[in-house]
Amino acid sequence: MATRAEPLTLAPPRKRWGEAVIKALLALCALVSVATTLGIVLALFLPAIEFFQEVNFVDYITGTEWAPLFLQAKFGVIPLIAGTLSVTFWACLVAIPSGLGAAIYLSEYARPRTRNVLKPALELLAGIPTVVFGYFALTFVTPLLRDIGLQVLVFNALSAGLVMGVMIIPTVASLSEDAMTAVPRDLRDGAYALGSNKLQVSTRIVVPAAVSGIVAAFVLGISRAIGETMIVLLAAGQQPNLTFDPKQAVETMSAFIAATGAGDVPTGSVEYKTIFAVGATLFAMTLVVNAVAIRLVRRFREAYE
Amino acid sequence: MSATSPNVDLQGERTRGVWRGRIFYASLLLSLAVGFITLGTLVVQVVTKGIAFVDPVLLTNPPSANPEAAGARPAILATLYLGILLIAFTVPIGVGTAIYLEEYANRNRWYNRLLELNIQNLAAVPSIVYGILGLAFLVRGIGLGRILLAGALILTLLVLPTVIIAAREAIRAVPGSIRDGAYALGATKWQVTWRQVLPAAIPGIATGSILAVSRAIGETAPLILIGALTYISFNPTLGGPFTALPVQIYNWTKLPNPEFKDLAAAAIIVLLAMVLLLNAAAIWLRNHYQKKW
Amino acid sequence: MANAETELVRMRGVDQLDLAERERHMPPPESREVVFDVSDLKVSYGSLPALKNVSIQVYKNFVTSFIGPSGCGKSTFIRCFNRMNDLIPSAVVEGSVRYHGEDLYGPRVDPVEVRKRIGMVFQKPNPFPKSIYDNIAFGPRVLGMADGLDERVEKALGQAALWDEVKDRLKASALSLSGGQQQRLCIARCLAVEPDVLLMDEPASALDPIATTRIEDLMHDLKRNYTIVIVTHNMQQAARIADMTAFFSVEISDEGRNRTGILVEYDTTPKIFTHPSDKRTEDYVTGRFG
Numbered sequence: 001m002a003t004r005a006e007p008l009t010l011a012p013p014r015k016r017w018g019e020a021v022i023k024a025l026l027a028l029c030a031l032v033s034v035a036t037t038l039g040i041v042l043a044l045f046l047p048a049i050e051f052f053q054e055v056n057f058v059d060y061i062t063g064t065e066w067a068p069l070f071l072q073a074k075f076g077v078i079p080l081i082a083g084t085l086s087v088t089f090w091a092c093l094v095a096i097p098s099g100l101g102a103a104i105y106l107s108e109y110a111r112p113r114t115r116n117v118l119k120p121a122l123e124l125l126a127g128i129p130t131v132v133f134g135y136f137a138l139t140f141v142t143p144l145l146r147d148i149g150l151q152v153l154v155f156n157a158l159s160a161g162l163v164m165g166v167m168i169i170p171t172v173a174s175l176s177e178d179a180m181t182a183v184p185r186d187l188r189d190g191a192y193a194l195g196s197n198k199l200q201v202s203t204r205i206v207v208p209a210a211v212s213g214i215v216a217a218f219v220l221g222i223s224r225a226i227g228e229t230m231i232v233l234l235a236a237g238q239q240p241n242l243t244f245d246p247k248q249a250v251e252t253m254s255a256f257i258a259a260t261g262a263g264d265v266p267t268g269s270v271e272y273k274t275i276f277a278v279g280a281t282l283f284a285m286t287l288v289v290n291a292v293a294i295r296l297v298r299r300f301r302e303a304y305e
Numbered sequence: 306m307s308a309t310s311p312n313v314d315l316q317g318e319r320t321r322g323v324w325r326g327r328i329f330y331a332s333l334l335l336s337l338a339v340g341f342i343t344l345g346t347l348v349v350q351v352v353t354k355g356i357a358f359v360d361p362v363l364l365t366n367p368p369s370a371n372p373e374a375a376g377a378r379p380a381i382l383a384t385l386y387l388g389i390l391l392i393a394f395t396v397p398i399g400v401g402t403a404i405y406l407e408e409y410a411n412r413n414r415w416y417n418r419l420l421e422l423n424i425q426n427l428a429a430v431p432s433i434v435y436g437i438l439g440l441a442f443l444v445r446g447i448g449l450g451r452i453l454l455a456g457a458l459i460l461t462l463l464v465l466p467t468v469i470i471a472a473r474e475a476i477r478a479v480p481g482s483i484r485d486g487a488y489a490l491g492a493t494k495w496q497v498t499w500r501q502v503l504p505a506a507i508p509g510i511a512t513g514s515i516l517a518v519s520r521a522i523g524e525t526a527p528l529i530l531i532g533a534l535t536y537i538s539f540n541p542t543l544g545g546p547f548t549a550l551p552v553q554i555y556n557w558t559k560l561p562n563p564e565f566k567d568l569a570a571a572a573i574i575v576l577l578a579m580v581l582l583l584n585a586a587a588i589w590l591r592n593h594y595q596k597k598w
Numbered sequence: 599m600a601n602a603e604t605e606l607v608r609m610r611g612v613d614q615l616d617l618a619e620r621e622r623h624m625p626p627p628e629s630r631e632v633v634f635d636v637s638d639l640k641v642s643y644g645s646l647p648a649l650k651n652v653s654i655q656v657y658k659n660f661v662t663s664f665i666g667p668s669g670c671g672k673s674t675f676i677r678c679f680n681r682m683n684d685l686i687p688s689a690v691v692e693g694s695v696r697y698h699g700e701d702l703y704g705p706r707v708d709p710v711e712v713r714k715r716i717g718m719v720f721q722k723p724n725p726f727p728k729s730i731y732d733n734i735a736f737g738p739r740v741l742g743m744a745d746g747l748d749e750r751v752e753k754a755l756g757q758a759a760l761w762d763e764v765k766d767r768l769k770a771s772a773l774s775l776s777g778g779q780q781q782r783l784c785i786a787r788c789l790a791v792e793p794d795v796l797l798m799d800e801p802a803s804a805l806d807p808i809a810t811t812r813i814e815d816l817m818h819d820l821k822r823n824y825t826i827v828i829v830t831h832n833m834q835q836a837a838r839i840a841d842m843t844a845f846f847s848v849e850i851s852d853e854g855r856n857r858t859g860i861l862v863e864y865d866t867t868p869k870i871f872t873h874p875s876d877k878r879t880e881d882y883v884t885g886r887f888g
Contacts (some may be wrong), residue, residue, distance in 0.1 A: 004392055010700055012708035022495045023409050029401030030410075033424050036462045040434060043441035101336025111331065115459065118337070120588065125344050127516075129523025131551045132573050135558045136347045139354070139566055169340040199326045220429065227431020229526035230551075232557055254433050254526070255395045261530040262442055277533070283430070290429040294422070411687060482724035485782065488685060489720075490737040490791060491713035500740065505727055 047276035058193025068274045079240040083250030088225040095221050099172025107180035108202045134234030137163040155237030156245035166229050172221040179213020218294035223242035223289040225290035229254040253282045355570025363443050369537035372564040376571050380553035383541040390457035391518050398469030407476045420494030428466035435463045436530030451532025453547040464521045471513020512587045519583035519596040525551040617868040631658040633825050639675050639693035648674045649859040661826045662838040666846035671859025672829045676797050680716040681709040717788030721800040723780035725772035733772045737791040758786035777808025798828040814839050845879045857867040
């Protein structure tokens with residue numbers, strides 16, 4: 001007989017408190033990420049608020065001269081934002097066509113064997129530390145640009161922008177490719193069956209169907225470019241120049257933060273607080289861009305899952 | 306009987322379409338080429354400039370003003386320590402968070418959805434912001450100072466979202482039928498998780514963690530901000546000042562003396578070797594443990 | 599209703615004489631012991647009722663089968679007996695399910711204790727990605743029955759008619775077994791924790807006919823020691839092995855948007871298949887629909 005001898009009671013032998021403890025411990029792990037965000041917000045915005053008590057916010061956000069360490073300190077952040085945007089522009093010029101082209105190739109044209117070689121190779125490109133890219137921009141790309149006749153300075157926005165573009169290609173390519181491979185086979189088959197060729201199917205059927213994922217990829221690439229530090233620190237310079245001329249040196253928000261934070265600026269001084277003010281500005285920019293990207297990714301995931 | 310026979314000319318307008326198609330295909334290959342040619346050029350540049358300086362001196366000597374005698378020993382050691390500390394910190398916390406989100410959290414609750422959104426956001430925050438976080442809280446805030454432990458903690462926070470996302474995918478890949486079978490036998494949630502789900506998810510978790518750590522050891526900006534810039538000639542300890550390999554590379558690249566730039570290239574070779582090794586380990590793990598359910 | 603009888607005789611594997619014989623050998627209603635007493639059960643996913651107004655009694659050492667067209671809530675119902683519906687966040691169970699008199703859904707009842715006593719075999723065999731031995735040993739290990747593990751494993755595999763086939767390769771991966779063997783492994787896995795009841799949700803639907811026959815023979819043997827409830831979409835199977843049969847159907851309301859399962863008729867198998875009381879039952883068992 002298989003029935004138990006003991007009296008039938010369905011209550012646990014002793015209350016299962018172990019399970020509750022485990023759930024609490026796991027939730028604690030999850031709280032680390034919450035604490036991180038809280039920490040970032042506090043670390044950025046508390047000192048930033050203090051900064052804006054000493055420096056007029058409007059002057060900050062509209063001023064075109066950035067010279068926080070001068071005797072007659074100027075705190076207009078526009079040159080830094082312009083520097084960031086200038087480098088980002090050249091980066092996108094490289095990354096968006098290349099990334100999208102690579103993605104279309106991988107998704108629509110490549111044979112499985114080729115894909116198995118190219119995808120890991122892209123991963124490799126993505127794994128290269130940014131300081132290595134910075135070294136490359138400074139020691140190879142800048143002299144190269146000079147050799148082909150462009151009168152770039154030792155530190156210039158163009159070298160940094162181009163190399164940053166290459167760095168971002170894997171991000172744009174892999175997310176775009178995900179979006180395109182998620183487009184169901186039937187859509188392509190329907191078009192092929194009507195007599196379309198590959199170019200038409202790729203550009204008129206697949207890319208439009210995957211557009212929200214592809215735009216998300218672009219936006220994520222832009223976000224990475226805005227926040228990138230080492231390439232610009234090494235190759236773009238530390239002169240807060242308000243110019244969109246790519247041959248000149250510029251300073252981006254991230255480069256300023258790195259250079260100032262690494263130095264021996266006295267804690268609590270206005271110069272010290274510029275780190276946080278600029279950091280808050282940078283964070284706010286990337287937050288907006290990321291929010292757009294996340295919304296787009298969600299939309300493309302919903303369409304096919 | 307049809308009045309006219311069907312047009313069997315199957316050649317059609319091949320010529321125009323073919324050329325457009327070929328040009329398009331060529332432009333796609335060009336796009337691919339941009340990335341890979343740059344990669345190739347970069348590797349060639351680094352190796353040709355730096356190979357001369359890759360010798361035992363590089364690995365065993367501390368930095369020095371004389372490029373011939375300068376080495377990156379303290380930096381290499383610090384990077385190794387950071388890697389080990391990273392794994393020790395991120396894996397428990399990352400996997401714990403992933404288990405909570407996948408097995409325990411009720412998806413309908415707003416705070417759990419916020420948690421997921423938060424992690425996605427953190428994954429996209431620029432690394433320098435993590436540096437600011439470290440500067441404010443660890444170094445000057447609670448006064449840990451510019452020490453190796455602070456660097457490890459900050460890199461942990463930086464890398465955690467990636468590990469969490471990878472662990473979640475690995476856990477989600479375990480089929481629900483296995484969980485059902487285990488629950489139906491009377492196992493508790495933790496027993497099912499610990500004895501069935503996690504063992505099956507370990508290869509995916511390991512691969513994701515190793516890849517995350519390989520990205521983290523190349524990070525420079527956060528370490529610069531929390532003070533890994535100082536000139537270090539002694540071996541790093543957990544509670545002492547430190548400098549990591551990427552920071553050393555940055556330092557040497559900045560110097561005007563071209564020999565130091567070549568020294569930087571040599572250090573890059575070492576760093577790339579480490580990254581390559583880790584990536585290869587992760588890929589080997591992924592292929593070796595391809596489970597077929 | 600002679601139609602039903604002649605239809606049934608024409609179906610493969612069912613013998614009119616065999617059914618009458620079975621009817622004679624069944625214990626009379628007075629001596630049947632009730633294991634499950636279900637009263638006015640209703641199960642909803644969110645706000646949509648999947649099953650309603652179900653009242654039924656399941657008897658000890660009987661094989662009870664639930665038959666009916668797809669979508670009539672048979673699987674939902676059987677999962678109520680071992681509280682597996684708890685794992686679905688939107689599932690709501692109303693009404694009462696009593697197990698040997700105790701309310702299965704009482705406030706102090708631990709689902710783990712329930713599942714210790716009431717085991718389940720699933721439609722698609724789901725062996726753990728471990729060795730054969732570790733599959734069987736998993737239940738005893740997590741339930742604190744790890745003493746004499748080797749004997750337990752051998753006994754369970756023996757009861758599932760699998761021991762002779764695997765006794766030399768207990769450390770081999772369970773995934774290396776054939777489909778039929780895997781399902782018997784899953785049955786053995788349940789038996790290793792010495793349950794009272796075995797729930798089987800279409801256990802042979804993913805198997806070939808030979809493996810199916812072996813599972814059905816197994817059920818004949820197992821019912822001597824266990825109470826078995828089986829969901830099946832295969833009427834001939836129900837007619838072959840079940841002592842009691844419950845026929846479920848779908849009630850469509852709200853202009854076809856709501857499909858809710860209901861219990862139409864519950865009686866001894868011979869009666870259900872030869873002279874059912876409800877016309878819907880007759881239509882189903884004679885193959886006129888479903």
